[in-house]
Amino acid sequence: MYKYYSLLMISKYPSVLLENAVNEFAKLPGIGKKTALRLVLHSLKRTPEEVENFGIALINLRNEVNYCKMCHNICDNEICNICSDSTRDPLTICVVENIKEVMAIENTGQFRGLYHVLGGIISPMDGIGPGDLQIDSLVKRVQNDKLLEIILALSATIEGDTTNFYIYRKLSAFDVKITTIARGVSVGDEIEYADEITLGRSILNRIDFKAS
């Protein structure tokens, strides 16, 4: 009963404007009503200009966002900075789920090819099929650009494996090398704490010591 009261705590707002702002914040993932109220009350302590900058930045992004015509990464022009970079290798394409992975791989500094952002992963449970992803445009790129290698860099989950397999089948008719990123024990991890499947894969996919 006392727990019930604390749930009710945020049910009465003294102002409709306040209630609207809290409800809008609470629609974001991972933000409940209590956090939303905290963020809204913080906004009231900021200057009107600061709050306006915040709202406008988000509205502008949503209204003016562009996706690269080649790789479907977010960008400000027709073609993104990576695709238009002539120093990069245009014949190797790394297939990723979302722009977060592009940023992560870019920050390793280990990849100088181009990307292809699927915009998701095949997940029947979430109602996402191959048609919802940028797979057809990937096939077109392979067909038109005579690519040498496609690197599949999707999550090591059932959905990732399904998507890998679907893309592999779609591309198997073309003369392109298809690889996936290596799965193995993380750098810095101790062998005894690695999970069995990862450790097993890292043994199966062992590489020549001189090449490592």
Place this chain on the structure above:
Amino acid sequence: MYKYYSLLMISKYPSVLLENAVNEFAKLPGIGKKTALRLVLHSLKRTPEEVENFGIALINLRNEVNYCKMCHNICDNEICNICSDSTRDPLTICVVENIKEVMAIENTGQFRGLYHVLGGIISPMDGIGPGDLQIDSLVKRVQNDKLLEIILALSATIEGDTTNFYIYRKLSAFDVKITTIARGVSVGDEIEYADEITLGRSILNRIDFKAS
């Protein structure tokens, strides 16, 4: 060094619009760059109308927010719903730090008087002195409205006690009863796990069993 890379992960954004939105989100308390990116990418999956509603709700709140002329609670009019409710006792005022506490006390359903929102608590470490709070207007209310009782409902912290004492000194010249909310063992808590100070206070402030 590898940790360093993961910190860098969010340093390169493919779009200026995206970067602006992430930076604005990351200015909110408790939201880092990674969470900000997650929230911004979620916003891109919403309709432009939904994102606009979110931004506008916050901007409208900030620009049009009103504070009650009497109790300084947030409200939509000159006087808030609580202060203008004629069924409530206008001679008993509960002094609280912020509107969150008003909402919490309202939801207990145990208080039928009015409120006075200080807008903070005396905290020299944060540079907040009595002049930054709505204490003078509280003194005026006591003076003009011939109040019967002031209930101090501030946090049981050093800052709360300091503020209580400051208000007590300011009001001691007036013929008004000054009380503080009871400190004691929480309902549902076991005695053996209560902290010593709380348990000590709850013994000192014991009440007649028949009155409980």
